[in-house]
Amino acid sequence: MEDHAVWTVEESRAHDKTAQEMGVNLLSLMETAGARAAYYLLPELKGPGLIIAGKGHNGGDALVMARHVARYRDVQLLLPLGVPKFPGAEELLKVLQNYGAKIVAQDHMERAWNQVSWIVDGLFGTGFHGTVEDGFITQLWKRLSQTENVVYALDILSGIDANSGSYMLEPVYAHKTLTFGAAKWGHFGYPGSRFSGQLVILDIGLPDLGPSSGQWIDPSWAKAHIPPRDFYAHKYRRGRVAVIGGSASMPGAPVLAGLAALKTGAGLVELFVPSGIVHRVQAPTPLLVRGVGEGGNLVLRGEDIEALKRADVVIIGPGLGTGVSPALLETVITLGKPLVIDADALALLKEIAAGPLPEGTVLTPHSGEMARLLGITSDAVDAFRYQSVKQAVDRYRVCVVLKGPYSLVASERIFVNTANTPALATAGSGDVLSGVIAALLAGRYPKDVTEMTAFATYLHGWAGIHAERDQGPSVIATDIIAALGQAWNSIVCEEHPPMLPEHF
Numbered sequence: 001m002e003d004h005a006v007w008t009v010e011e012s013r014a015h016d017k018t019a020q021e022m023g024v025n026l027l028s029l030m031e032t033a034g035a036r037a038a039y040y041l042l043p044e045l046k047g048p049g050l051i052i053a054g055k056g057h058n059g060g061d062a063l064v065m066a067r068h069v070a071r072y073r074d075v076q077l078l079l080p081l082g083v084p085k086f087p088g089a090e091e092l093l094k095v096l097q098n099y100g101a102k103i104v105a106q107d108h109m110e111r112a113w114n115q116v117s118w119i120v121d122g123l124f125g126t127g128f129h130g131t132v133e134d135g136f137i138t139q140l141w142k143r144l145s146q147t148e149n150v151v152y153a154l155d156i157l158s159g160i161d162a163n164s165g166s167y168m169l170e171p172v173y174a175h176k177t178l179t180f181g182a183a184k185w186g187h188f189g190y191p192g193s194r195f196s197g198q199l200v201i202l203d204i205g206l207p208d209l210g211p212s213s214g215q216w217i218d219p220s221w222a223k224a225h226i227p228p229r230d231f232y233a234h235k236y237r238r239g240r241v242a243v244i245g246g247s248a249s250m251p252g253a254p255v256l257a258g259l260a261a262l263k264t265g266a267g268l269v270e271l272f273v274p275s276g277i278v279h280r281v282q283a284p285t286p287l288l289v290r291g292v293g294e295g296g297n298l299v300l301r302g303e304d305i306e307a308l309k310r311a312d313v314v315i316i317g318p319g320l321g322t323g324v325s326p327a328l329l330e331t332v333i334t335l336g337k338p339l340v341i342d343a344d345a346l347a348l349l350k351e352i353a354a355g356p357l358p359e360g361t362v363l364t365p366h367s368g369e370m371a372r373l374l375g376i377t378s379d380a381v382d383a384f385r386y387q388s389v390k391q392a393v394d395r396y397r398v399c400v401v402l403k404g405p406y407s408l409v410a411s412e413r414i415f416v417n418t419a420n421t422p423a424l425a426t427a428g429s430g431d432v433l434s435g436v437i438a439a440l441l442a443g444r445y446p447k448d449v450t451e452m453t454a455f456a457t458y459l460h461g462w463a464g465i466h467a468e469r470d471q472g473p474s475v476i477a478t479d480i481i482a483a484l485g486q487a488w489n490s491i492v493c494e495e496h497p498p499m500l501p502e503h504f
């Protein structure tokens with residue numbers, strides 16, 4: 001059974017259906033889910049509480065949970081949509097009352113509310129879709145958004161679409177989400193991830209259906225994917241990275257990408273920047289710097305192309321600026337080298353004829369760049385991150401990283417980066433990521449490009465976490481580069497990043 005899977009709603013249903021076909025009836029699936037949630041939570045449930053149950057199977061899990069918790073705590077049950085519809089629900093309701101749980105009438109909700117110290121949301125789970133029209137539910141969620149009680153969500157906070165993470169109700173911040181079988185894409189989408197709190201994955205004995213649509217990165221997975229190093233390596237064999245970028249207004253971006261590549265382990269890094277800015281990038285660093293074209297005009301000559309051919313991976317984009325001809329990208333593509341296409345080079349990609357990109361290429365858009373690539377708005381990208389990254393993979397047939405909190409790294413399968421900190425939201429942080437990715441891809445050992453890129457986002461995330469530990473809120477991109485060494489150590493030690501999903 002895959003340990004760190006992420007499921008779509010359809011995958012979740014397929015597991016449910018297969019379990020039933022194999023002879024596990026629906027009530028016993030709910031029994032396992034509700035009981036596991038109850039016994040996981042009981043140690044932290046202080047005093048009396050309220051459990052909200054909907055009409056579907058998420059509500060069924062809540063009814064089972066209510067019965068188990070009622071053995072130890074005062075439990076009130078609210079059924080805002082009436083008695084659940086599935087066969088056996090009436091019996092579950094009877095039994096939980098025999099165990100001492102009380103059903104609250106809707107007009108007594110306010111009184112119940114004032115008597116409890118925790119609330120469990122079992123209103124909607126993966127079956128939620130569309131918008132909420134029911135006035136009582138809207139009111140209830142408004143009340144919930146103002147509560148000081150601890151809120152727990154069963155499977156997924158009600159109102160979050162489990163495939164996308166879009167959210168349809170008043171903001172409610174769950175302390176924890178107890179999800180069944182595996183995480184869902186909605187737990188990592190926007191704004192769903194904001195409201196989900198700590199994600200706890202409870203194994204409920206569902207059958208193994210093979211590889212899922214994706215996985216979240218776990219420390220043990222990362223440790224197992226640390227790239228090997230040859231004791232006898234020399235700088236030419238550890239991987240050569242070329243960076244094409246820089247402009248009068250952004251001379252630092254290629255330097256950040258280059259230094260990050262060196263710190264990640266590339267043996268040699270050469271920057272290809274406009275001749276007019278060479279004097280501004282020749283800081284005392286081990287980077288090679290080559291002036292290209294006349295003045296600010298970045299045009300590759302024959303000797304530049306020969307030099308580029310020596311690279312294992314070429315980064316194109318950091319600080320490139322606008323006004324560069326798409327022919328530059330076309331020329332670089334014809335080299336056939338694995339590329340990391342970042343920043344302004346992503347805009348050029350939209351303008352060139354869509355031929356196949358070289359094998360091993362990675363695109364690294366943030367939401368705005370992804371929006372331009374797909375011809376949609378960045379709000380639409382944010383609301384459908386899983387779907388957007390899949391669409392970009394379908395169109396460009398290479399690995400695509402959709403950056404931001406919980407970056408998605410996609411090809412046939414999608415990885416979720418779990419090492420996150422807002423300290424990474426600083427100018428140049430994306431340039432650092434492109435350097436980290438390129439260095440890991442340049443190493444001359446057998447590797448899977450998507451896995452290595454996923455590893456790169458995790459390493460970059462850890463560097464941000466360490467930079468923040470050292471610098472508090474004062475992190476800038478060079479601090480992220482400086483913290484890469486500590487980031488490697490965290491991976492070796494299988495340290496857990498903040499808000500890593502837990503599973504039981």
Ligand SMILES: NC(=O)C1=CN([C@@H]2O[C@H](COP(=O)(O)OP(=O)(O)OC[C@H]3O[C@@H](n4cnc5c(N)ncnc54)[C@H](O)[C@@H]3O)[C@@H](O)[C@H]2O)[C@@H](O)CC1
Pocket residue numbers: 012013015016017029030033054055056057058059060061123124125126127128129130131132133134154155156180181204206
């Ligand atoms: N995947 C699995 O294998 C298992 C899933 N289980 C639970 O089953 C849940 C899914 O159950 P269901 O498919 O019954 O779905 P839900 O319980 O999530 O909700 C379905 C109900 O909500 C209503 N609904 C949906 N959108 C609405 C909207 N916008 N406004 C008003 N009402 C709306 C539907 O009409 C239906 O009555 C999971 O989240 C999980 O909690 C567990 O019981 C155990 C096993």
Ligand SMILES: Nc1ncnc2c1ncn2[C@@H]1O[C@H](COP(=O)(O)OP(=O)(O)O)[C@@H](O)[C@H]1O
Pocket residue numbers: 343366403404405406407419420421422423424425426427428429430431432433460
């Ligand atoms: N709040 C956040 N949590 C986690 N990672 C973040 C957050 N904000 C930004 N990042 C990461 O920081 C990097 C920012 O990249 P980008 O937006 O391209 O920056 P720039 O263009 O300034 O270099 C990406 O890797 C992104 O995933």
Ligand SMILES: [K+]
Pocket residue numbers: 058121122123124125153154155156157158
């Ligand atoms: K729920």
